Amino acid sequence: MQDQRDSRYQSDYCGAAGWLAAVLALLMAVLALTPPARAQGNVASFITPFPEKETYRLMVFGDVMADGLAQGLIEAFEGEEKLGIVRKSRPGSSLARKEPFDWSTQLKELIGKDAPHIAVFVFGARERQPFVNVRTEEMERRRDAWRADFSKRVDLVMKALRRTNTAIYWVGAPILKSPAWSEDLQLINSLIREKVYVNGGKFVDTWSGFTDENGLYSQFGPDLSGKVRQLREGDGILFTHAGYRKLAHFVEREIRRDLIIAKSERNIPLAGSEAEQRRVNPHKTQWTTATAVTPQQKTAVKPADAKAPVTETEPAIADQKAENSKVTFTVPASEGKQAEQVTIEIVRPSIPAQVIAHVMRRKETQKAQQIGETIRIDYTSGLTTLSTLTTAPNLSTGVTRRTTTSTDALPYRVMIRGEKLPPKKGRADDFSWPRPDALPPG
Template sequence: MTPRHEETIWLRALARSVTIVLLAVAVIVTGLPGVGEVRAQERPRSILDMLFGGPAVRQPQRAEPPPRRIRREPAPRRQKSTSTRKSGKTKARTTASAPAAAPAVVAKSETARSVLVVGDFLAGTLAAGLEKALAKRPDLKVIDASKGSSGLVRADHYDWPGSLPSLIDKEKPAMVVVMLGSNDRQPIESGSMTLAVRSPEWAASYEQRALALASAVGSKEVPLLWVGMPAFRLNNMTADMAFLNEVYRKAATSVSGEFVDIWDGFVDADGAFSYSGPDIAGQQARLRNEDGITMTDAGRDKLAFFAENPVQRILGTDGSAPAVSEAPSRPVAVANPATATSAPLLALTDPSLDGGDVLLGGVPTADRATVASPRDRLVTAGLPGAKTPGRADDFAWNPKSPAVAPIKTADPVLFRGSVDLGSVMGPKPLVPLSPMPTLADAIIEDWAKGKDSAPSAQPDAVPEAGPREPTVAGAASAVAPAITQPTAPAAPAGGPAR
């Protein structure tokens, strides 16, 4: 064996050993997690992949280490000082989440008069709103006697006309407020008959029940305030409520009560039902719940707002009286304010600026003008104002009087001037006129008169001077002799004819 041959064998053995070592290292490296995938992704693209398409070379993704979680002991809570500065956003969130401050409740006096509220579930909402509205009034209190499922149809469930007198005797209210009708859209059982809703028989029976309820209040000599029903979401329910409001209006006025119409407060500009509307502050708010029947808090306050003013007006209670220093000075009363040429100065806070002397819901004063203004005479009484004689608007010549009326000497048109029209228009005896002769009769009559008055012995006599009144007959006689006079007869014996 030559040295060259031995060197070749040694090189081959060395190459084989290096190859084995490299394979061992590759196996160890490939066994690591994620390395095999990375190596597979790093495989270079061959010429076949370039020609016929193949997997693109993807960049290796480095695995992110999991986030380190460090547990810390909770720090003890410390009271925040009021001087801590907060951002505007945090302050706004805190203010919005804070509950609204409840109105201050004033203790009711022992002599406080009570307002009894009766009806269905809407009457309960009205009672809650009135209680909130009158919370600052120590002289008024609200008694909620409503029954949520009651009405006038189901007398077997609760009979309001029969139960109300005893309830009034028990509570002794200063006035009664009624609001019901939401549960009355159902037939009425009358003996063996069933009356359909809003049929003529149903309407007559329901009206009698409403009148009986109003009479139960009127018999106790207690003021009655009947609050009407609002519009509902369903059209047929809204139509029924509008029909029932007319029944309630008639029942309330039958005992000198008052009907409060709240319809316009819960509809839109077109008169249709609306979930939202202006609240008692004039701001847009949600007034009705999703069912389209019950009220939200804003709707409850608005419902009570419609009834609060009539309640205080009927009971004779006004709002909070102003302080003595803020009380406006009363103006000097004039005989007729509408025709006054001057008036005393008024303060801007004086209620007299709007035509009244007290605030809304207050007691009207008794010292009012005794002389009605021309506007009141025309609008209220339908009487025209005083007119100046002879002016264009003086209609004394055509007063509203019977068809035949005696002539009065005080009439400025008939008895004014140099001619007394009264004597001309006065009664006179009726003298019939002579009949008008025909033309032929007038000619013959005139010709006969002319023949009788012609002179026979004195042919040359001159007629008497003086004007002669021409007549139709005379005018005709001037032509008639020339036409109708016959030839003169022969001369008498004793002389020749001429």
């Protein structure tokens, strides 16, 4: 009986092992066939590096706010010959209703034959109205049914564009004058943000760009030049021309950054002959075999014709070869034992040139971090405290400005450190005696 049981277990084990081997073989075959496809579709840049006809198509979708945002983007990218901006807005529409335009089902028809490379969405003017298919007793914005319905529509819009490999930027709804409306829009922004991230898009938050120092709605504020101007209309919903230009500034920064990354992706050497590489990148320096550069090679030889331009060819980035080394050190022994020598091998694997070039590009594009300001406070007890404050960047202009008062300023010394306000002569807090203007006795 025991032998039969063991043989049965053995046969079951062999059968499971056979199935596992077959699955692994099938998986490896699929992986062996898919690298070329993944190499073509999986690009590091958010925006495709190779648009058709070398020109990017940017479409702006949304409600009435999209008209002003499109105009702001046109002014922001003025002079960009390789970028075309098209307005695809529906002023009376919203994501919360299917009439007069259903974004979840009619977006493909609105786009037409040529899909955009870059899509910008903005809603917020009419999103607070209830759904048509929701009963009166279910019109609360925080109900689960409402959230599921709204999230589903945003998800359908995102998926319709992601199939075409479009880079999607969704501008968050801005703060409104009504506190109740603003509270509802914050919920709507959270629902949109979740679906945008899940579908591989970018959510551009603009809420704090149109608030005052207390985080409340402000009709006036600094424009891109820093001047305080009217940014919102009297209805507390729409923007002025300066406001739309500022609204476009937030998404413009993201698009410009991604366009730079996309253009840098074109500099990676392609597989193929030198003639093919020259045809694809005619203006780039030809990649050569990596050799050491001597001072003689760096010095350009001046041609006989003085008018001819002097050019210098630098070698391309080469693969870093593997360099392994060994380190030997002596381990002290305990009493009665002999010291032992231990050898450790330090492995330095080879690094491809593409990886080195990618890291170098990232280092060049990284911004220097803001250095904090050190504040020193000396107390009467002899205690000294040091604090470091780093100012946050101003969302209005994208520039970091000083928002903390200096420790030498009078308001800081009086209000923060609690020092006594120095009195002025003749003021009510001047208790000096005798008074300089007092009459002499007698």
